[in-house]
Amino acid sequence: MASRGKSSPILSSTPLEVLLFLNGWYYPVYFIAEILMFIYKGLLLPYPPATLTLDLVLLFLYLGVEILRLFFGSKGNLSQRTLPLAVSLLLSLPCSVMSVYFLLLQSFVLRVEVILNAILLLFYLLELLLGIVALATFARADIF
Amino acid sequence: MTLIGSWTSAPFGLYRNLFGFVVPRRSLSPRTFRTMTAISSLVPARFLTLTAHLVIVITIFWSRDSNVLACLPLQYTQEQYQARDTELIVALSVTLGLFVVELAGFLSGASMFNSSQSLLSIAAHVSASVSLLFFLFEQWSCTLYWWIFVFCSFAVVFPDWRPLSALAAHCSASVCLSFFVFQQWECWTYWYMFGFCSVLPAATEIVIFIAVFGLKKKAL
Numbered sequence: 038m039a040s041r042g043k044s045s046p047i048l049s050s051t052p053l054e055v056l057l058f059l060n061g062w063y064y065p066v067y068f069i070a071e072i073l074m075f076i077y078k079g080l081l082l083p084y085p086p087a088t089l090t091l092d093l094v095l096l097f098l099y100l101g102v103e104i105l106r107l108f109f110g111s112k113g114n115l116s117q118r119t120l121p122l123a124v125s126l127l128l129s130l131p132c133s134v135m136s137v138y139f140l141l142l143q144s145f146v147l148r149v150e151v152i153l154n155a156i157l158l159l160f161y162l163l164e165l166l167l168g169i170v171a172l173a174t175f176a177r178a179d180i181f
Numbered sequence: 182m183t184l185i186g187s188w189t190s191a192p193f194g195l196y197r198n199l200f201g202f203v204v205p206r207r208s209l210s211p212r213t214f215r216t217m218t219a220i221s222s223l224v225p226a227r228f229l230t231l232t233a234h235l236v237i238v239i240t241i242f243w244s245r246d247s248n249v250l251a252c253l254p255l256q257y258t259q260e261q262y263q264a265r266d267t268e269l270i271v272a273l274s275v276t277l278g279l280f281v282v283e284l285a286g287f288l289s290g291a292s293m294f295n296s297s298q299s300l301l302s303i304a305a306h307v308s309a310s311v312s313l314l315f316f317l318f319e320q321w322s323c324t325l326y327w328w329i330f331v332f333c334s335f336a337v338v339f340p341d342w343r344p345l346s347a348l349a350a351h352c353s354a355s356v357c358l359s360f361f362v363f364q365q366w367e368c369w370t371y372w373y374m375f376g377f378c379s380v381l382p383a384a385t386e387i388v389i390f391i392a393v394f395g396l397k398k399k400a401l
Contacts, residue, residue, distance in 0.1 A: 055288070059225070059228050153236065
């Protein structure tokens with residue numbers, strides 16, 4: 038809120054907000070696509086016992102961490118607070134580890150999965166860079 | 182509850198009411214209200230259809246072998262295979278170049294809130310995604326790719342960013358024609374290049390000319 042006689046500039050990063058918004062729509066599509074692909078792979082490919090269950094559990098954990106990351110990132114950016122944004126940046130590390138797992142280290146990797154995870158990693162990279170810049174902006178403004 | 186609420190949160194001063202519709206926080210004029218609510222649902226739709234099309238194009242790039250074999254005769258030489266393969270690679274590369282143009286226009290915000298461009302883009306990308314799915318799974322002949330490309334490229338050639346779309350058309354024309362010359366493509370392929378790279382930009386320019394000077398519409 039601006040007090041009379043002094044206007045506070047808006048420090049929220051619009052590109053970061055755009056990326057988080059689009060990521061918030063892209064991730065559910067990715068999740069549904071991964072579920073369908075796991076059904077396809079489970080029926081067609083010879084999975085060792087319990088590996089498919091492991092992959093599915095990891096996917097659901099990924100969903101939880103990603104929701105938290107996007108929520109904290111968006112709220113931290115819009116309210117110009119450093120703590121939620123920092124939590125979001127920290128959470129992007131396990132999220133990118135999960136994405137790399139689904140890209141490279143899974144039992145069976147489909148070509149479509151490679152492309153979908155690559156797009157997600159691109160999102161994470163851009164959000165990390167913009168998040169660090171936004172964090173610096175908020176932290177600098179907090180000092181004064 | 183707040184977690185779920187923010188997951189489905191709408192941007193830019195809008196919020197979801199009980200029925201899930203996106204409404205603005207403060208009161209607006211009816212015209213602004215209609216455009217804002219329509220547009221905020223178009224933006225994610227456009228992004229998702231664009232991404233789906235991109236994913237399919239990259240998948241076809243990766244596994245184009247079966248499509249190339251589909252347009253060769255049963256007894257083919259290595260040179261024939263290479264020629265067809267190169268043709269498909271060029272088509273896919275031009276598509277990817279146009280994707281860069283469209284993504285640049287969309288992500289920079291230049292056409293993010295232009296509802297007619299968004300609708301055109303959504304329609305073109307959905308039809309392209311569905312036809313390319315068939316192209317991939319049914320192993321259609323590689324010449325059919327050019328038809329899909331011409332019909333579904335309207336969204337980009339139609340001004341997303343007018344000078345840039347003309348630039349994209351001319352760049353792709355130069356690339357295709359250099360392949361045409363050096364790889365000694367057949368003459369009929371020239372008609373496709375002509376159709377896309379020369380006719381479509383010129384046709385849109387003529388339409389714009391008539392609209393601006395004849396019908397006195399504002400230049401976009």
